[in-house]
Amino acid sequence: MNDMIEIRWHGRGGQGAKTASQLLADAAFMAGKYVQSFPEYGPERSGAPITAYNRISAERCSVHSNIYEPDYVAVVDETLLESVDVCSGIKEGGAVIINSSKSPEELRPQLRGYTGRVCTIDAREISLRNLGAYFPNTPMLAAVVAVSECVEREQFLADMEGSYRHKFAKKPQVVEGNLKCLREAMSEVQG
Amino acid sequence: MSIRERLSGNEAIATAMRQVNPDVFAMFPITPSTEIPQYYAQYVADGRVDTEFITVESEHSSLSACLGAEAAGARAVTATSSAGLSYMNEVLYVAGSLRLPVVMAVACRALTGPININHDYSDSMAERDSGFIQIYAENNQEAYDNFLQAHRIAEHPDVRLPLMVCEDGFITSHAIENIELEEDDAVKAFVGEYHPEHYLLKKENPLAVGPYGVSGYYMEARVAQAQAMKNAKAVILDVAADFEKTFGRKYGFFEAYKMEDAEVAMLIMGSCAGTARAAVDELRSKGVKAGVIKLRVFRPFPGEELAAVLSHCKAVAVMDKSEGFSACGGPLFAETAGALFNSKERPLMIDVVFGLGGRDFTVTAAKSVFDRLVWIAENGVVDELYTHMGQRE
Amino acid sequence: MKKAAEINEQIPWQEMTVGCEIYEPGTSELTKTGEWRSRKPVWDKDKCKQCVLCAPFCPDASIPVKDGRRADFDYDHCKGCGICIKACPFDAIKWEDEE
Numbered sequence: 001m002n003d004m005i006e007i008r009w010h011g012r013g014g015q016g017a018k019t020a021s022q023l024l025a026d027a028a029f030m031a032g033k034y035v036q037s038f039p040e041y042g043p044e045r046s047g048a049p050i051t052a053y054n055r056i057s058a059e060r061c062s063v064h065s066n067i068y069e070p071d072y073v074a075v076v077d078e079t080l081l082e083s084v085d086v087c088s089g090i091k092e093g094g095a096v097i098i099n100s101s102k103s104p105e106e107l108r109p110q111l112r113g114y115t116g117r118v119c120t121i122d123a124r125e126i127s128l129r130n131l132g133a134y135f136p137n138t139p140m141l142a143a144v145v146a147v148s149e150c151v152e153r154e155q156f157l158a159d160m161e162g163s164y165r166h167k168f169a170k171k172p173q174v175v176e177g178n179l180k181c182l183r184e185a186m187s188e189v190q191g
Numbered sequence: 192m193s194i195r196e197r198l199s200g201n202e203a204i205a206t207a208m209r210q211v212n213p214d215v216f217a218m219f220p221i222t223p224s225t226e227i228p229q230y231y232a233q234y235v236a237d238g239r240v241d242t243e244f245i246t247v248e249s250e251h252s253s254l255s256a257c258l259g260a261e262a263a264g265a266r267a268v269t270a271t272s273s274a275g276l277s278y279m280n281e282v283l284y285v286a287g288s289l290r291l292p293v294v295m296a297v298a299c300r301a302l303t304g305p306i307n308i309n310h311d312y313s314d315s316m317a318e319r320d321s322g323f324i325q326i327y328a329e330n331n332q333e334a335y336d337n338f339l340q341a342h343r344i345a346e347h348p349d350v351r352l353p354l355m356v357c358e359d360g361f362i363t364s365h366a367i368e369n370i371e372l373e374e375d376d377a378v379k380a381f382v383g384e385y386h387p388e389h390y391l392l393k394k395e396n397p398l399a400v401g402p403y404g405v406s407g408y409y410m411e412a413r414v415a416q417a418q419a420m421k422n423a424k425a426v427i428l429d430v431a432a433d434f435e436k437t438f439g440r441k442y443g444f445f446e447a448y449k450m451e452d453a454e455v456a457m458l459i460m461g462s463c464a465g466t467a468r469a470a471v472d473e474l475r476s477k478g479v480k481a482g483v484i485k486l487r488v489f490r491p492f493p494g495e496e497l498a499a500v501l502s503h504c505k506a507v508a509v510m511d512k513s514e515g516f517s518a519c520g521g522p523l524f525a526e527t528a529g530a531l532f533n534s535k536e537r538p539l540m541i542d543v544v545f546g547l548g549g550r551d552f553t554v555t556a557a558k559s560v561f562d563r564l565v566w567i568a569e570n571g572v573v574d575e576l577y578t579h580m581g582q583r584e
Numbered sequence: 585m586k587k588a589a590e591i592n593e594q595i596p597w598q599e600m601t602v603g604c605e606i607y608e609p610g611t612s613e614l615t616k617t618g619e620w621r622s623r624k625p626v627w628d629k630d631k632c633k634q635c636v637l638c639a640p641f642c643p644d645a646s647i648p649v650k651d652g653r654r655a656d657f658d659y660d661h662c663k664g665c666g667i668c669i670k671a672c673p674f675d676a677i678k679w680e681d682e683e
Contacts, residue, residue, distance in 0.1 A: 026197070029197045029369065034369050035368065035369060036366060037367040037368075039361075039365060041223075041309065041361050041365070061465075062466070062469060063466045064462040064463065064465055064466055064552075065551050065553040290602045291603070351603070389605055396585075397608060398605060399605065399606035400605055401603075401604075407593035411597035411600050412597075412600060412604050414597040415597050419602075
């Protein structure tokens with residue numbers, strides 16, 4: 001099980017961190033992996049900090065606890081850095097991926113002494129540029145795939161295109177925007 | 192051919208229900224089981240099933256509607272959790288005593304209070320004496336597979352008892368994992384159609400259901416019901432054997448992991464079993480002879496079989512994910528200890544109440560239990576019989 | 585198929601029907617509820633005008649009616665409730681103690 005990648009998502013209720021973890025599971029599933037995607041549920045309050053998790057591996061993972069020592073952490077909302085110790089337990093060689101217009105160096109002082117790799121992605125800008133609205137999940141998903149390499153890039157893009165063409169069969173015009181979000185996020189992720 | 196998919200436990204159960212295509216689904220929503228009728232409503236709307244989907248005003252009514260449907264000769268299902276299951280309490284006993292094989296999915300969740308939506312077995316354990324067969328799942332795959340086997344067990348003429356297919360609330364119900372689904376036709380062929388011998392709508396043969404039973408009859412009726420629960424053991428194994436032959440996945444009363452030479456062992460249920468197995472793997476690599484038994488069937492309780500597999504151990508921890516407030520241990524411990532009482536050889540045993548209201552259970556926590564067991568085995572004495580784990584001290 | 589007449593307080597549990605189901609209609613006839621009676625209504629044929637008001641009031645269908653005329657009580661099933669005595673406008677039904 002050494003090949004297993006564990007990812008923790010931090011977001012706010014309603015922002016789609018749970019959905020993002022499901023999308024990542026979908027992408028890994030399509031790439032032939034075994035996946036787990038599960039949220040940590042509290043009271044369903046819009047805006048409250050929530051956590052979701054992924055395990056991705058070549059064999060079925062039978063552990064069903066939360067993830068305390070993740071390989072990667074994805075932060076969908078940078079305002080969480082004030083209230084949540086998002087970098088808690090990140091393994092050596094891992095990374096935190098934060099949705100922010102700031103650079104990794106600008107954010108590091110807010111990370112409570114975390115010394116590992118910090119990546120940032122301006123999911124808002126990429127989403128607005130390509131979709132005309134703020135859907136942070138799509139760029140975040142691509143940034144996590146790019147940083148974690150939990151799925152091979154080209155396969156990821158091909159699988160996602162197939163998935164979008166199926167999902168948006170009645171709105172093919174949005175497929176290209178979503179694909180551009182993915183590609184640009186993969187190249188624009190910093191750190 | 193199995194179909195490779197990824198689904199939550201709730202969608203897996205809803206898929207099994209769709210493939211069974213029961214005559215009646217009576218629903219009332221409650222977290223975390225709500226998605227099951229939610230998915231099913233979509234199947235109904237899409238015309239994928241021809242089930243009579245009844246939205247009722249409470250869980251007491253949903254199970255009552257299922258009983259009416261079953262008595263009329265229909266195959267009926269429902270789903271619930273927590274307080275919803277408690278609210279069915281009266282009707283659960285009616286289902287058992289009327290011997291109506293309703294199949295119900297339970298996404299197990301804590302009971303109030305404090306108010307909590309997360310997982311433990313407070314709800315299903317509170318109904319352990321209701322006359323329902325109870326089968327528990329470790330993950331989405333087992334929840335699906337157990338549901339496919341449920342009707343054949345419940346409806347078997349030697350059994351005719353209602354059945355709960357239990358999954359862990361949120362941990363299984365809302366977690367997406369890989370799953371092997373079976374083809375619709377293969378499932379339909381395996382489950383078969385329901386043709387009860389007697390039913391209310393059989394007009395050439397009028398039937399009275401649920402008569403008053405004075406003292407002159409009640410005892411006999413209860414003994415017959417108890418015998419049906421004993422009969423369920425053989426039927427559960429027969430159906431599991433046919434399931435393995437048909438779909439290739441093996442099931443029994445429980446799954447024994449590295450138990451052949453285990454000196455210390457843990458008896459556990461549901462999603463935590465995999466976490467415990469991971470702990471066993473680590474301990475085995477350090478030379479500790481540890482093993483895990485994952486209990487699948489709690490009703491009927493496989494006491495003799497558990498005693499046979501546990502008797503050679505030196506120390507056993509029974510992991511209770513519900514607090515029975517007996518002041519001397521949880522329900523799983525009481526029954527397991529009872530099952531071993533007449534064994535010539537038996538291990539020292541402790542009860543660990545854990546995971547209440549969604550408190551997480553980790554590999555580290557499992558290892559700490561095994562550490563205790565090793566100490567108990569070495570010293571030949573139980574440090575403390577009944578403890579809680581995971582709470583702040 | 586088990587007949588209702590074969591179900592009684594002498595049979596062992598193995599011979600009970602599943603869930604105590606009963607597979608015939610009209611089995612209440614088999615239970616002689618007349619044994620519960622402490623007083624019995626007695627019909628005075630001479631006073632009776634055959635208005636038949638008593639019959640529909642009887643909760644146990646123990647006043648047989650044929651061709652619009654009542655016959656004597658079905659004492660196997662009459663529980664002795666006395667409603668017929670109240671219903672009779674002609675004082676043609678009277679209480680008698682059971683022996």
